[in-house]
Amino acid sequence: MDEGLRFNFDDLVEMAVTGDVSQPAVRRGGYVHWPDGVGEILPGMYGITYSARVGDRAFGWAGDHVEPGVSIAHADERADYALHYLTCIGNEAEVVTGLARGARGVITGEHARLLVDFPPEVLEEMTIGDTIQIRTRGRGLRLESHPGIEFKQTSPALARALGLRTEAGTEAGRVSCPVAMELPPRIMGSGAELNAEFVDQDLMSGDRALMAELGID
Incomplete structure (x- = not known):
């Protein structure tokens, strides 16, 4: 990491939260209306998606709002808010119930649910309702050398992977990100x-x- 960048990694609180693998859901009536006016019933959000992972193509799927990997949520509203507010991209996730207990994955994003990526062989052992525990760390992240930059749901792992660097010769060491x-x-x-x-x-x-x-x- 660029030596000119100083994060408050040591000040961050690490806390466990849990969510359960969600059952896929379809709107009443089932049909999704596309921009061309055609209505279709297609797979979309929630559940365990075996055929799409982070890094795959974005377009061309026979689906609508497909969530790659595993989608998790918490049945209690306030606990679900905590799951969303505290979890950061790059946090480690662990299956704590079911046949895949002990398997580890990583938080890759947020949609209507939190999205977790696991290896394909782990997905084969998982089922709807399995509980995933996340070691949340990243809320409150600051770049102390550049306090005007705000980070949202960024884990230390993601911050290190972003490739941030200071630009020599710029006022106050301008920060760039590829x-x-x-x-x-x-x-x-x-x-x-x-x-x-x-x-x-x-x-x-x-x-x-x-x-x-x-x-x-």
Whole structure:
């Protein structure tokens, strides 16, 4: 890590939270309306997804809002909020019940549920309702050398992996982060108006012309 960057890693509180593998859910009526006006019934959120993992293609699936890996939640509302607010991307997760007990995975994202990636052989042993315990660490993360930068749901592991670096010769040591692509605000959809600490941010992938224009189709 860049020596000019100082994080408060030693001050972070590490705490356990749990969630259960969610049962897939479908809206009443079942049909999802696509931008072209056609209605279809397709698999989507929650549960254990065997055929899609983080790193796979984003488009082309016969599904809607597919969540890669394992989706977990807590039945108690306040406990579920804690699961969302305290868990950070990169936190370690462990199966604590069922045939896959003891298997370890990693938090990869947040949608309507928390998303956990496990090796394929672990998924074969898991079932709906299994409990996953997460060692949460990252809430309150600060870059003490650059206090004007805010981090959301970033674990120390993710912070180290981001490739942050200070740019020599810039005022106050400007920080840069390598990215795959820059996107304009007009591509943002559902979630942009809601609490960023709890929900995901959707991209308007239904606008295929815009996707092609931006080069992410």
